Amino acid sequence: MAGKKADPGQLSFDLPQEPAVIEEQPEGRVVRVLTDVTAIDRAFDYLVPSTWEADGRSEALQIGSSVRIPLAGRRVGGWVIADNVEPPPGVKLRSLAKLSSRGPSEEIIDLARWAAHRWAGRLSSLLKTASPAVNVTRIPPAPAHIEAHGKEATWAARALEQPCTSLRLPPGFSVLPLLKAAARRGDTLVIVPTLKQAQRLALEVRQAGLPVALMPRDWARAAAGGMVIGTRSAVLAPVANLAAVVVIDEHDEAHQEERNPTWHARELAIERARRAGVPCVLTSPNPSLEALAWGEAQMLPRAEERQGWPKVDLIDRRPDDPVRSGLLSEALVPLIRGEQGDPVVCVLNRKGRSRLLACAQCGNLICCEDHQVPLTQDDQEVLICPIDQVRRPAVCESCGSVRFKNLRAGVTRVREELEALARRPVVEVTADTPESDLKQAKLLVGTEAVLHRVDRAACVVFLEFDQELLAPRTRASEQAMALIIRAARLLGGRQDGGRLAIQTRLPDHEVLQATLLSDPSRLVEPETVRRQLLNLPPFSALAQISGAAAQAFITNLGRPEEVDVLGPRDGAWLIRAKTAEKLADVLAQVERPPGRLRIEVGPLRS
DNA sequence: CGGACAAGCTGA
DNA sequence: CAGCTTGTCCGG
Numbered sequence: 001m002a003g004k005k006a007d008p009g010q011l012s013f014d015l016p017q018e019p020a021v022i023e024e025q026p027e028g029r030v031v032r033v034l035t036d037v038t039a040i041d042r043a044f045d046y047l048v049p050s051t052w053e054a055d056g057r058s059e060a061l062q063i064g065s066s067v068r069i070p071l072a073g074r075r076v077g078g079w080v081i082a083d084n085v086e087p088p089p090g091v092k093l094r095s096l097a098k099l100s101s102r103g104p105s106e107e108i109i110d111l112a113r114w115a116a117h118r119w120a121g122r123l124s125s126l127l128k129t130a131s132p133a134v135n136v137t138r139i140p141p142a143p144a145h146i147e148a149h150g151k152e153a154t155w156a157a158r159a160l161e162q163p164c165t166s167l168r169l170p171p172g173f174s175v176l177p178l179l180k181a182a183a184r185r186g187d188t189l190v191i192v193p194t195l196k197q198a199q200r201l202a203l204e205v206r207q208a209g210l211p212v213a214l215m216p217r218d219w220a221r222a223a224a225g226g227m228v229i230g231t232r233s234a235v236l237a238p239v240a241n242l243a244a245v246v247v248i249d250e251h252d253e254a255h256q257e258e259r260n261p262t263w264h265a266r267e268l269a270i271e272r273a274r275r276a277g278v279p280c281v282l283t284s285p286n287p288s289l290e291a292l293a294w295g296e297a298q299m300l301p302r303a304e305e306r307q308g309w310p311k312v313d314l315i316d317r318r319p320d321d322p323v324r325s326g327l328l329s330e331a332l333v334p335l336i337r338g339e340q341g342d343p344v345v346c347v348l349n350r351k352g353r354s355r356l357l358a359c360a361q362c363g364n365l366i367c368c369e370d371h372q373v374p375l376t377q378d379d380q381e382v383l384i385c386p387i388d389q390v391r392r393p394a395v396c397e398s399c400g401s402v403r404f405k406n407l408r409a410g411v412t413r414v415r416e417e418l419e420a421l422a423r424r425p426v427v428e429v430t431a432d433t434p435e436s437d438l439k440q441a442k443l444l445v446g447t448e449a450v451l452h453r454v455d456r457a458a459c460v461v462f463l464e465f466d467q468e469l470l471a472p473r474t475r476a477s478e479q480a481m482a483l484i485i486r487a488a489r490l491l492g493g494r495q496d497g498g499r500l501a502i503q504t505r506l507p508d509h510e511v512l513q514a515t516l517l518s519d520p521s522r523l524v525e526p527e528t529v530r531r532q533l534l535n536l537p538p539f540s541a542l543a544q545i546s547g548a549a550a551q552a553f554i555t556n557l558g559r560p561e562e563v564d565v566l567g568p569r570d571g572a573w574l575i576r577a578k579t580a581e582k583l584a585d586v587l588a589q590v591e592r593p594p595g596r597l598r599i600e601v602g603p604l605r606s
Numbered sequence: 607c608g609g610a611c612a613a614g615c616t617g618a
Numbered sequence: 619c620a621g622c623t624t625g626t627c628c629g630g
Contacts (some may be wrong), residue, residue, distance in 0.1 A: 030630095032630095033630085035607090035629090037607050037608095038607080039607045039608090040607065040628095040629075042628095042629080042630095043630090044629070044630040045630050047630095070630090071607095071629055071630080072607090072609060072628075072629040073608085073609065073610095073629090074607090074608075076607080087630070091630050092630075093630060094630060163610070343627080403619065425611085492625085558617090
């Protein structure tokens with residue numbers, strides 16, 4: 001186990017100055033409690049009431065226990081983070097008010113402390129994540145150990161041989177053999193990106209006859225033993241006898257917490273496994289460079305890997321004559337009419353109705369003369385100013401043409417056009433489309449969120465993929481690939497007969513070529529070169545500082561050696577260091593100014 | 607965070 | 619100088 005790091009910036013205990021004479025030593029056991037009030041972020045010492053001896057509460061109370069404490073005239077919650085401590089002299093100790101619940105073990109608290117330092121956040125925020133949602137007072141008996149049936153897949157067993165393995169598995173390939181192989185070794189912790197995936201996987205594992213706890217619901221059951229499956233917060237779950245850690249789809253951005261501290265489940269999983277001396281397996285159809293930093297990816301034989309990807313149609317829009325809005329090409333017609341099977345899911349990454357119209361004749365943008373903003377088009381061929389809602393006929397002001405070209409079609413508009421072209425009903429999928437509508441629909445359209453709401457499809461169409469490829473984000477390629485992987489999951493492998501259609505004017509783009517050839521290794525080299533050239537993670541570590549107190553923080557930071565400070569841009573600064581450890585050390589040394597401050601370590605955007 | 611308390615401001 | 623607002627400090 002790695003040594004605990006002293007963390008001067010995070011917790012101040014006002015330790016006693018080695019008292020010469022110990023006098024008036026308070027009677028009884030004293031514990032140190034970290035409050036769950038984020039703004040306090042301090043630990044205080046409390047007496048364990050002597051009455052707790054008799055009813056077993058004293059025995060149940062241990063490091064990690066969740067307690068209520070009197071503090072400044074009110075009761076607040078907290079965690080016991082040290083036992084049998086010597087309180088600072090001269091303070092009048094108060095007694096614990098209540099033993100609320102079991103909490104994280106000492107190992108998890110140490111891991112949380114490491115994460116709080118690594119992501120420059122508060123320990124209490126991580127302990128909250130590590131604690132049960134509802135109070136737990138007893139742990140159920142351990143489930144009987146059940147041996148997974150069937151013979152062990154060699155690739156799965158091999159992945160568990162090393163301390164940390166990046167395992168490249170195509171989207172249509174089940175991870176169940178890996179989980180079974182891990183379960184043979186003992187209790188396994190499995191981290192997946194979404195709750196839906198966690199539920200589905202837990203069901204599969206249960207059907208395979210293995211005991212499984214679904215986090216965060218089954219905190220107590222997780223502590224009892226068996227396999228533990230959950231989303232990122234499960235990386236701090238109690239696991240009885242940890243034997244392996246598996247991170248599924250480690251490339252997925254859902255593994256990173258979006259609130260402060262922005263910890264990443266992949267990195268935490270690796271550290272947890274390392275501390276426990278058990279293997280950590282990171283799976284992904286397209287391993288992140290961060291995962292590949294642990295060594296070359298293990299993979300299936302190429303022929304087998306290809307079978308795990310769907311068939312891909314790249315629809316090159318360049319020589320195309322546009323149909324209707326120009327968004328739907330002739331080549332789509334057989335697909336959206338269901339000739340390759342149903343349901344067909346169309347993805348368009350834009351929201352709302354047409355926002356930007358141009359005259360088809362003279363090319364002028366259709367704007368409001370008074371407010372200089374683009375006009376929107378109504379159902380009844382009327383133009384509306386978004387500022388004062390004034391309506392006028394749909395006629396070009398400069399040439400009188402009544403034909404407009406939609407430069408930014410929204411989902412609603414595309415739905416109508418799809419319906420006309422497919423000659424059948426199209427369901428527009430939004431956050432509040434009822435589940436029943438989704439189940440019956442044969443043809444659907446929505447933003448990328450539609451890929452989360454539908455379970456299976458015979459065909460997925462990306463109506464306009466170029467904006468993903470050209471997005472001005474450092475992780476654009478990776479994010480585009482993640483989207484393709486999500487789509488491929490709905491389609492299954494090659495033998496399932498699903499089709500992935502992508503409309504593009506960039507058919508030679510490396511992401512699309514990698515998809516077409518079912519070969520993500522084509523992305524590794526160009527992406528590595530690019531990141532190295534721009535000095536981006538994993539070849540550096542970044543933190544974004546924003547909020548009202550950001551300026552003061554940067555002033556306090558000064559100009560440490562081997563650290564770059566970039567910005568401000570839009571009121572935010574970027575701090576770059578060679579390694580995550582260096583970055584964390586530098587951030588921890590800065591005196592925190594009062595006021596709102598957001599420190600985003602390893603930002604996904606920018 | 608939320609209470610306590612001190613310092614500063616206002617009105618007569 | 620009471621009565622109030624605003625700011626700073628501290629909690630075991």
